Every structure is written in structure tokens, then in C-alpha cells.
Amino acid sequence: MKPVLRPVAALAFLAGAATTVQAADFEWKMQASWPPGGPGTQWENFTMFVDAVDKMSAGRLKIEPLPGGAIVPAFEVLDATSREVIDGAHTAMGYWVGRSKAAIPLSHGPLFGMDYIDFFGWLYHGGGRELTDQWYQEKLKANVVSFPVQPSGPQALGWYKEEIKSWEDFKGLKLRIYGLGNLVFNAAGVSAVQLPGAEILPAAERGVIDAAEWVGGIADLEFGFHTVWKYTMAPGVHEQVTVGDLLINKDRWDSLPADLKAIVEAAAVQTFWVWKTKWHIHNADAYEEMVTKHGVKKIRTPQGILDSFMAAYDELAVQWEEEDEWYKKVRDS
Template sequence: MQAAWPASLTLYENFTYFADRVGKLSAGMLTIDTMPAGQVVPPFELLDAVSRRVVDGSHSWAGYWTGKDRTAILFTGGPGGTFGMDFIDVMGWLHHGGGLELYQEFYTKVLKLDVVPIPILPSGPQAFGWFNRPITNLNDLKGLKCRQTGLAAEVWKELGMTVVNMPGGEIIPAAQRGVIDCAEWVGGVEDIRLGFQNVWKFHYSPGVHENVTIGELLINGEVWRALSAQHQEIIKSAARDAFIVWWPKWQKQNAEALTEMREKYGVQLLRTPGDVLRAFLEKWDEIAAREAAQNPFFKKVWDSQRDYASVVVPAKRFYFPPYSFVASIYWPEDFGADPASTSKGRG
């Protein structure tokens, strides 16, 4: 099975953790051989490669397939969540709101590919990105040549950016050659491992383009059907295990990476201007509505997500205290603020 990312990234560690769990849960009866991006096919060709069984499976991201059908982005969680959902909400929609059934229907009936998708990689919330100069408002983005991907690229294009799509491994060389002025990848430890801090010094967060973004495990349908029911359950359980166990480890790594960016590399950690975030969501809603009007399956999935979100999101706003409310009592320092102007927390 091949990943869409280099072996140097922690995203790949989610993949190897999954493979290790499959081996242990099956008592060695199942073995997953993991390969990094490009080992057999380029990252953006993985979907077709899995369907044709050039590789037995992949560790990738459905947003890469929006060129085939834009509905793909909705199975990542989508811009804005979608409809304000967080990771738990989206996993709830997938497992308890009909999302997994729609996911399989999309690949099998809409794209007519022989693959089985399984959610595995919670790689967010993601940062807004890295820039070669400060960004103070939406107008500052106009004309910038920026690496973006998925439907987010279309949103930014309509908001005035010049967007370029490329795999993660090509971003830093393009930046060093001056081909791009800015880029979005993931944030935190992933960005440090690729070397963003060596070419740009202005790092902005948060972003709402992938505040929820879930990567997928794809398995060739023929391979999947040849497995026993028990082995299929082992693979699904190992994927859920990888999701739950890897994610908090990754969040801690991201926290440590922010400190490293600022203290070791002199990166300025800055808050994304509010008008940028609002403009993105408003433009995304326009684009999604246009797509829903002409793409019945996009509308089917989008409506399903809206229906699920209409139940859980308002209820969570009532029950859950805002994260920043309690956090600011104990940890008033904001990574996006001047450390000299803040006091130390109670911790």
C-alpha cells in the first residue's frame, strides 16, 4: 500500500501505526507493506492505481480527487466542517448519519471505481498558511501566487489569489525558486519537517479551509472481497485505532512545533484576519450551492451533512463551553500574540 506523502512526515506515521496494529490484531495473519509517496505512482494517481490494483491500497486524501467529481471534498469533512461540524461531528455523520454508505456509493456508483474507503487520518485543524510578507486583510491576498489544493483552491482563486496545485514534496523547491509566494500544507510539525520555516517567516492560523480534514485508507475492491469478514473487521478496527491514538500525539507534536518555529527559527506566529476567514466561508457556500445545483450527488451528500449538522452543532454549542473561555483562564498567552505583552498562566 502506498501513501500520498513522504515517509518523513508524521502523516506517514499514522499509516505505519495502522499497519502495525493490523499485524498485531491478526496475530501476524495479515501484513501491510507501507510505501511512501512516489514509490509506485505519483500521489495524485493513487485513486486510479488502487482501483486497477497497481497497488493494493493507499493512505491518501479524498480532496485530491475533486478533478473527477467535486463531491470528493465533502468526504474529507470539507471547508467549514461542513456546516460548523468538528471532527467528532463528522465522524458521527460518517458512522451514524449515513456518511460511510454515501462514501462507498460515491466511489462505486458515481466514479465507477473498485475501491473501499475507510476514514483513518485526522490531519487538522490546519493552519491558514505561510507567506513571504504580512497579511492584514483580504485585499493583501490578491495577486499572491499560492499553493492550494482541493476545492479550497477554487475558493481562493475567486477571492483573488493565483493558485497552484502541487504535492507536498514540491512546495519548498517551488518556494526556493520564487515560483510561489505562499503555501498551505498542514501546519505545525508537518510544516517543519518539510522546511517551511526556512523559506518563509510569516505563519498564520487558524484556517477554515480544512478545519476538519480526514484522510482515507483506500483498499482495492478485489483485495477487500478476498478477505474474511474477521480480517475486514480487523482492518476497520485498526484504522479507527490509528485515528484515535495518533491524533492526540500529533496535536502535542504540533504544540511543540509552534514553540520551535518561534524560538529556533524566528517565525512570526500570527492570527489570520477575521475578514479572510469569513470571506472564505461565504465564498465556499456560494461555490457549494452552485455545485449542488448541477451535481445531484454533491447535493445528496451536502444535504445529508446539513441535516446531521442541524441536529448536533446547535446542541454542542449549548452543552460545550467555548474552548478559549476556559483555556484563557489558565493559559492567557496566545501563540499568535506578542509574548512580551502577555502574562504567564496559572499552570
Template sequence: MAPAQAQKVLKMQATWPASRTLFENFTMFARRVEELTDGQVKIEIMPAGRAISAFEVLEATHRKVIDGAHTWAGYWQGKNSAAILFTGGPGGPWGMDHQDFLGWMWWGGGQQLVEEFYREHLKLNVVSIPVLISSPQALGWFKKRIETLADFKGMKCRQTGVAGRIFNEMGMRTVNIPGDEIMPAAERGTIDCAEWIGGVEDLRFGFQTIWKFHYAPSLHESVSIGDVLINGDVWKDLGRQHQEIIRAAATEVLIKWWVGWQKQNADAVRELQEKHKVHVLQTPNEIHTEFLKAWDRVAAREAERNPFFKKVMDHQKAWASSVVPAKRLYFPAYRIAADHYWPEK
């Protein structure tokens, strides 16, 4: 009989607290890895701040302070603006939905560009695997109705990263603060509006106790995908079989958790409307149109400054130029059947 292998324990930290639904995705992933390896690989999961601060997980994984992280590449935009494109990015990106974007990642060479990004451009020894879909996201919470772009302009709103730059381009005054600081800022009246994710995540934060106008959808994160990071040396030590199990577990969790999360969001929207008397309203089309125009300007400027951003953008657009027109032809618009069976009240 072959000797039993020693159990491998990986210490990994998230960039969000344990109270967030996103951490539940992390828990599901760790549990599935342990099940599929028959206990040979165990992931010890930690919420944000347990070992290091939330936004230090990338460097900490590289330096092997922790073995890995459960996070979102958009947080690394300050290191290289191309980071946002590996999450999906604004506008779809380029009209793509989740299926299209994952097709690019898995079949179109996107994952190879992710590896190039971390290895050659950030000079970090990490492996990235998609595991978390937290989209589509809402436009956010407002203290008053937003009926036109003019109503949108001049408002002081919590928003982060490239989305904040796009909304600034549209006339909003954005404030970049962590999620846990949104409620205190709202209570002090220092912000007029805020975006986090939407649905169940926003309900858990308690935004409905501050604001009563909630708008969706939005194009700033209509596709938003998080990943698991694992230190490169730790990854090699796992061996081929366990590497493949981890990749398979991540893919399974990405899909299974996401479709369950959508039901959580549906239940949350109903609670917001019926219990908390929140006005859940459709984002005006004018804001969507102006958002895409603003994103095109921001992306063009970024492509001029950052050759790798341009490389990834052009690569995504080439994939989108094929799959988006084909999907528009074959996939019926969601509203056709939805409006027939569940007309808006």
C-alpha cells in the same frame, strides 16, 4: 487442531513520502493490523512513487496493481467534486468539527454515501475506511503581514483543489503545485505564500527558512480526514473477521495518532517561534468571514452542476443542523478556560 491460516500480505502505497508525519500514521496502522491478526495479515507499506506515482493510487487500487492505498479523497475532486465532502471539506463542513463529522460518517449515513460514491459514481472497485486526521490546518506562510482582506488579495499562493477556488474567489491568485515543489517555487520567488498543513509538517518542510510570517487557523481544512483504500476483491478475500479487525485498527489509529500529532504540532509551533523567530499570528476574522461567504457561493454553483454533490451537501447539512446548535449550547468555548490559564502573550 485447526490448520494455521496462510499469511495474507497486502501491498499498499501512500500518496506522501516516508518523511511526512502522515506516513507515520500509515506505519502505525500497518503495525496494528499485524498485531491484532497475530501476524495473519501483514501490510507492506510503500511511500509515494515506490510502485506508481502518488496520484495514481486510486486507479491502481481499483485495477489491483496495488492492494490498497493510504490517501486523501480530496485528490479525486477532478473526477467528481463531491470527493472533497468526504474529507470534511471547507467550513467545517457547515460548522461541524471533527467529532460532528465523524458522527455523520459513522452514525449519520456518511459511510454509505462514500460507498455509493466509489461504486456508482466513480465505478471503482474499492473499499474506503477513515484512518487519518490531519487537521485543523493553518492558513499558511506569507512573505509579509496579513492584517486585512485587502492584504490577502492579489498574492500568489500555493493552494489546491476547491480551497484554491475559494481563495481565488476572495481575490488571491492560487497556484496548484505538489508539496515537494513548494520550496523550489518559494526560493525562486514565483510564489508569495503557501499552504501545506501546519505545525510539525511545515517545520519538516523547512518553510521557516523562506518565510517568517505564519498564520493560523483557517477554515479551508478545519476538518480533514484521510482514508485507507483496499481493492474490493482483496477485501472480500480477507474474510469477515479480518475485515472487522482492519476497521477497528483504523478507528483506533485515527484517534490515537491524531491526539499524539497535536502534541507534535504544539512542540513545532514553539520551535518555530523560539528557535526560528517565526511570527506565528492569528488569521484576521475578516478572512474567515469572507472565506465562508466565498465557499457558500462555490458550493451553490457546484450543487447546480453536480446532483451527487448536492445530495451529499444536503445530507451533511441535515446532520449539522441538529448537532452543531446542540454543541454550541453544551460545549464551552475553548477560549474561556484557555485564556484563563494560558493567556496570549
């Protein structure tokens, strides 16, 4: 029997070698602007995209997802991607409002009554995607391309130690809030600051901030905000339709063959909608847990706060159109 078994064994070895996973054609390192998290968080959105690319490409494009701070600080991922320190980033345009107010209508804030279907339609059929890449490359001088991937809105208006009953109660606080909310509330008289997500709870524990807005629901529960604050307030109008984006270094993007480019875009679109529906489920469960297990009280945002925000926003919008040609270009589109 030996003359028979040896060839069979050899063939089996060769067959096994033939099915061994081959090295990826392209390997990227991409960093998020947030820490790791579980189901329903921004981190899950990131890893969902990474897994989709891996499966669709049959391993030809491998992406290593890294948490905020792994290579560069959370707010430096745009420049790091542009300079090829990292190959890409999972982040949010509101972090760049100091460079151009066009980040607001390109990604979040009061969007003229749009819901996510409307906004997605503008991105893919109304020139929004093209405007976004032009803005990054021409206005910000960043060597990147962008894909919408993380629809995490509408968002709540944060966490508080006491019930907020009026605009007067609210405007005396030192509040952590992102992007448009930060700019508008500061203009309206609130002391608003912007911190990376991982720094919010430590800042609250040290008394550096009085209140904080992050995302709401599951993301806030995972960060443990209920251990410091017992009141959470909604709705907000600062991020009704808010979309985090996926940045890729343009040279890395240009080096991909057409089929892998199509796979990256398809994975981003799939992640956008599949994660969005899952996010709402986890948010509902998270709010129930906050109330029933952690004694959190949900309060409705006083109308005076919403009115004060919109009044300040309307004034700023006129100013920003005069100061930033890209802000006007995006709004006019």
C-alpha cells in the same frame, strides 16, 4: 549422556521450527500520497495503521507502506488502487475534487459547525461511510472501498514571506493550497495551485509559488518551510474537520475473511483517534520550536480573508449543488 542429549536437542529444534513466523496469508503493497516523516506526520499515521493490522492479525495480513511516488505519482494512487497496480493507498479525498465536488463534504471544508466527534458520528451512524463507498464506486467508477483514518485538522492557513494584513495583501499571491481551499480562493481572485507535499519547498525555492498551505505544526516543520518563509498564519476555514482516507482495492477487500476485515476497520478507528491526540501534542511542540529556534512569527488571519473565503464558498455551494448530484446528496445527508 549422549543418548539423552540428542533427543533433547532434536526436540528443541522441532520446537523452534514450530514457533517460526509463518508466511502471511495476505500481503499488500499500499502507497501514500506523501513522503516519509517522523512522529505526528501523515506518514506516522500510515505506519501506525500498518503496525496495528500486523499485530491484531498476528501477521496474517502484512502491509508494506510505500511513500508517495514509490510506484505511481502522489495524485494517481486512486486510479492505481482501482486498477490493482497497488493494493491500497493512504491519501486524501480533496485530490479528487476535479472529478466530483462531493469530495468536499465527504472529507473536509466547512461542515456546518461539526467537530470531529460530530463528523465521526455521521460517518459511522449517519450513513457517511456508506455514502463514501457509493460515491467512489458509482460516481468515480473506482473499484475501491474507503476507511477514514487521518484526522488532521483544523489546519492553519499557510506560510508567507511578509506579514499578511488584509485581503488585498493575500489575493495577489500565488498560493499552494489543497482541495476546497484551492477551488474557493481561485474563485475569489487568488492564484491558487495544488502540488504534492514533497514538491512544495522546491517550488518555493525556485520562486514558482509565493506562499503555501500544507497542514501546519509538525508536518510543516519537517518539510522545512521555515527555511523559506518566516510568517505562518492561522486560523483557516478551508479544513476545519478534514479526514484523510485509506483506500483498498475492492477485490482485495472482498478476498479477506470476516475476521481480517474487522481487524482492518478496528485498526483504522484506533489509528484515527490515537494518532489525532498525538498529532496535537507534536504540533504544540513544533510551533514552540518554530518560534524559539527558527524565528518564525505566528500571525492571526485577518477577518477579511476569512469573510471573503466564506462568501465565495457560499456562492460556489449553490452552483455545485446544481452541477453535481452527489455533492447535493452528501450535503442533504
